[in-house]
Amino acid sequence: MFAKSAGTPPPGPQSTVTDQAYRKLRTAILGGDLAPDTKLRIEHVKRELGTGASAVREALLRLSGEGLVQMQERRGFFVSPITLEDLWDLTEMRVDLETKALRMAIEVGDDTWEAGIVAAFHRLSLLDDQLKSPPLTFEWEERHSAFHQALVAACRSNWLMRFRRILFDQSERYRRLSLSQQSVERGVPAEHLGIMNATISREADAACAQLKAHILRTAEIVAEAIASER
Amino acid sequence: MFAKSAGTPPPGPQSTVTDQAYRKLRTAILGGDLAPDTKLRIEHVKRELGTGASAVREALLRLSGEGLVQMQERRGFFVSPITLEDLWDLTEMRVDLETKALRMAIEVGDDTWEAGIVAAFHRLSLLDDQLKSPPLTFEWEERHSAFHQALVAACRSNWLMRFRRILFDQSERYRRLSLSQQSVERGVPAEHLGIMNATISREADAACAQLKAHILRTAEIVAEAIASER
DNA sequence: GTCAACATTTTTATCGAGAAAACCCCCTTT
DNA sequence: AAAGGGGGTTTTCTCGATAAAAATGTTGAC
Numbered sequence A, B: 001m002f003a004k005s006a007g008t009p010p011p012g013p014q015s016t017v018t019d020q021a022y023r024k025l026r027t028a029i030l031g032g033d034l035a036p037d038t039k040l041r042i043e044h045v046k047r048e049l050g051t052g053a054s055a056v057r058e059a060l061l062r063l064s065g066e067g068l069v070q071m072q073e074r075r076g077f078f079v080s081p082i083t084l085e086d087l088w089d090l091t092e093m094r095v096d097l098e099t100k101a102l103r104m105a106i107e108v109g110d111d112t113w114e115a116g117i118v119a120a121f122h123r124l125s126l127l128d129d130q131l132k133s134p135p136l137t138f139e140w141e142e143r144h145s146a147f148h149q150a151l152v153a154a155c156r157s158n159w160l161m162r163f164r165r166i167l168f169d170q171s172e173r174y175r176r177l178s179l180s181q182q183s184v185e186r187g188v189p190a191e192h193l194g195i196m197n198a199t200i201s202r203e204a205d206a207a208c209a210q211l212k213a214h215i216l217r218t219a220e221i222v223a224e225a226i227a228s229e230r
Numbered sequence C: 001g002t003c004a005a006c007a008t009t010t011t012t013a014t015c016g017a018g019a020a021a022a023c024c025c026c027c028t029t030t
Numbered sequence D: 001a002a003a004g005g006g007g008g009t010t011t012t013c014t015c016g017a018t019a020a021a022a023a024t025g026t027t028g029a030c
Helices: A017-030 A042-049 A053-065 A084-108 A111-125 A128-132 A138-152 A158-179 A188-200 A204-229 B017-030 B042-049 B053-065 B084-108 B111-125 B128-132 B138-152 B158-179 B188-200 B204-229
Strands: A069-072 A076-079 B069-072 B076-079
Touching (some): A017 A042, A017 A053, A017 A158, A053 A069, A053 B053, A084 A138, A084 A158, A128 A188, A138 A158, A158 B158, A188 A204, B017 B042, B017 B053, B042 B053, B084 B188, B084 B204, B111 B138, B111 B188, B138 B188, B188 B204
Antiparallel strands (some): B069 B076
């Protein structure tokens, strides 16, 4: 049932049942197959995933650590709601952290880091066509995420990277929920290219400004979509 | 066994077993009763806490979401290590978030917020004597935490507050591990007073500067303690 | 028609046991 | 001496069952 969208990442070599449950649920939530506010009854999810109760609980617990799921003591779990207010809070925080991470990466990044960005960009651009005919595949989402990750990969701060990832995922959920169908003509590939070029030529201010604009532009479109839905 | 230090917060009205386990473990880790790198064997913790395996696992899972515990797939849980590198990473990030939150609070805080700060400060200052004769009680730790919380309580950003809390806890662990015994003469009460005054008179720059100095000063002392230990 | 008390059903939280993986020690081989 | 391979032990992970709590439905009084 939640396997409607493009698919779930391949399970690692010897991943645990809990971990698979976690990933499936995460994918389902990020992909919008599990709508916000959906009640996640243990019994139901359990059957859906073909696992035991503990595995489900543990997966849900992990997700609530990332804010994708919320838990209410003794009354279960549900998919985190989405609101305009949260979207802006999240976006603002994310701009802050992403640019901070990018600055650090630009300062200390080496050749390998640069090469990683170029490679990730190339892999993403191979799928640019999809932007004209949504919905985007799981593959595109993966590569898009990997590109943004590559930009900041040289950042040495573990805490910054940890929080960045959480917010990135959150943003992804908003984007996919609101924009899964329509193709917005705004030259996303060009934006990515611009960010990459500024980054690799180590123009921190320019790179951050473009990245910020990139994030805000998306948020604005998402916000409109949310506003018009109600 | 982990109940060596000052105590565990009173359990809420009808808290779950898992939640109690979580709080006990959290207190034990923050208080240093569970040393960094300690292996947390389910069987052992289970017996220690008098609960079942699932409750322990869930508690540990939650703690690893906050970074107080680390999990390795199929090889269990252990108390997160502490390192100088992590201390500085954490501190830098924390200064960033705390000052950002404080600025927001100063901008939008109302009378209730101000009153909360004054009250929290007062409650803390009643226990100032303890600074001269460590170790600090659980009560002091509680009130100290509450004071810092009160400063930023008016901040509207949920994400910021969430991350702030995580980093605050982390810092607490470092501080208590390193400084549990010695009384450092540095006028902590005066620092708190200064921060409060600047905050309430809405001098954002001054307040943030003092808060930053307060955090960094502690970090430096902790760093020295860590460095000299090895 | 509204509300409260009680009975029934659904759902969560928790436990203990068992399968599977990792660990450890000792022995053999090169 | 180092590397590799069993075999037994420990520990994690996962399940299904059960107790406890919440939600829901029903009845009866006012």
